[in-house]
Ligand SMILES: *[C@@H]1O[C@H](CO)[C@@H](O)[C@H](O)[C@H]1NC(C)=O
């Protein structure tokens with residue numbers, strides 16, 4: 001069937017015959033960099049967090065998972081035609097962060113079926129698959145069988161609720177296979193970082209232990225291998241990935257290693273050595289990562305070489321492998337470009353069908369329901385937290401004081417500490433929908449408090465939580481020394497902030513903490529770090545007649561600054577503190593005591609900070625979990641939404657009449 005006939009056939013049974021979601025904004029053209037193909041070519045998704053319908057408000061990322069299915073089919077066909085191989089990998093955090101996953105009860109009514117439509121060769125879990133027990137159950141009972149034989153759980157076990165038995169999350173700890181076209185031997189692993197915040201129906205084995213296991217040592221020494229493929233839900237610059245790399249390298253001095261990282265939500269490539277490259281492919285289905293590997297010595301090549309060596313003197317060392325990488329913006333124009341298709345020839349029957357299924361799911365979940373209209377854009381990281389256009393500034397100055405009030409204690413001065421990682425996305429001017437609710441505030445954050453905390457202690461909490469590195473390390477040591485190490489076990493301060501913090505090297509992080517100034521929220525750097533994300537660019541290039549560049553990712557990684565497939569105008573990007581603080585209802589004089597209010601997610605950190613703030617004062621109270629009470633019954637998102645419904649309701653009328 002020709003492509004056109006295929007489209008006609010689909011149109012006959014489906015009203016929706018075009019790619020991407022019906023309400024998504026169309027992509028804008030950009031100058032493009034092509035993909036470089038090699039013997040092995042790998043497409044990588046990570047941290048999609050339920051965004052399988054695409055970014056309906058952002059032109060650069062408006063393609064959906066159905067379009068990715070079509071794209072992969074074209075790329076697979078090209079690989080077959082050229083006699084090379086294409087693999088697809090996904091490194092976890094497929095859940096939480098978008099209404100398509102979060103708005104149903106139970107969650108993921110549509111997303112598990114959507115996701116499985118893509119043929120993925122190697123897939124592993126992320127931490128978000130493990131926070132809630134029911135999510136981990138679904139991972140074990142739905143995702144693992146959906147990707148049977150492809151799901152790898154190198155260091156993750158599941159605890160069966162009926163028997164209490166600890167079993168591997170998936171049957172395979174590793175996967176050894178041959179690629180279909182070239183019969184290249186791959187040995188693949190699927191890791192998760194040393195995560196400790198999981199519900200108690202799973203067990204994460206620290207990677208240092210896993211690499212000592214007999215099966216791992218067998219896999220890296222006994223299996224025939226031309227290329228190791230390590231996928232992991234772990235930042236490309238986090239220590240755990242290096243541990244795995246070093247364990248493989250120790251026994252295989254020259255073997256090529258392709259690593260695929262996630263968790264940190266950034267585009268990045270880390271060159272471990274000439275024969276080992278790690279790729280991190282962003283977040284929220286904004287990016288499809290591409291890595292190609294060339295110069296592999298396959299069995300045939302080796303045989304041919306051996307035959308030759310009988311007659312020829314070996315002159316040079318084996319050529320090193322070459323790697324290339326590209327970060328593909330998830331929009332139709334780019335997908336057409338890389339697959340050599342156009343609007344007519346691009347969509348496949350399966351892809352269109354899936355696009356339609358996603359649209360039906362979004363509609364059934366009421367994701368377009370409007371609760372109010374934002375009067376302007378509020379940015380998560382495009383502005384410093386002190387800027388009036390920052391979402392955190394709006395929260396601190398306006399929303400938290402108004403929305404977080406317990407009527408019975410409204411007369412008490414209160415200190416509200418909120419971790420920045422609880423917010424996940426920008427608020428765009430215009431309709432704030434059910435979908436926006438889950439996109440901006442996806443987590444079940446409960447609002448707890450300790451009543452009547454001496455202000456001289458409470459005032460230090462936010463400052464302590466924001467100063468990574470030296471202060472917090474000594475804090476942990478000090479708390480442990482007091483025999484209160486129940487709070488410090490497995491503490492990773494970065495859990496409070498946004499995942500991008502995991503992109504930093506540890507030295508940078510420590511020096512950022514050491515430099516942090518002493519007041520308020522200023523623990524994080526206030527200068528833009530690197531640019532990312534997208535909005536239409538404003539500067540038109542009238543002189544040259546070129547279309548203006550669209551603002552978006554301008555990535556710099558170990559291989560240079562030519563990784564992004566589309567050439568963008570850079571965007572500012574600010575790092576965030578772990579937490580922000582709102583002081584509410586303070587009298588003229590400094591209060592004696594305050595209600596110290598915080599999200600349940602950070603309570604162990606808050607207890608540690610209080611213990612530290614109490615210092616060596618022998619009279620200081622040792623706060624423990626039994627001091628913590630519920631401040632408000634609902635989840636934070638409910639109160640945020642009430643505030644939006646009340647305060648942004650009239651704005652929709654205003655915007656409708658002015659446009
Ligand atoms: C992983 O966890 C183990 C056990 O807690 C610890 O010893 C190790 O240092 C951790 N590794 C990294 C890279 O954080």
Ligand SMILES: *[C@@H]1O[C@H](CO)[C@@H](O)[C@H](O)[C@H]1NC(C)=O
Nearest residue numbers: 003340341342343344345346
């Ligand atoms: C798409 O490509 C096909 C085949 O190359 C061509 O026949 C068709 O005219 C193109 N359609 C558009 C809209 O460019």
Ligand SMILES: *[C@@H]1O[C@H](CO)[C@@H](O)[C@H](O)[C@H]1NC(C)=O
Nearest residue numbers: 117349350351353354356357
């Ligand atoms: C189309 O989607 C439905 C689910 O909506 C599925 O049952 C069916 O197999 C799909 N057909 C194709 C050709 O992918």
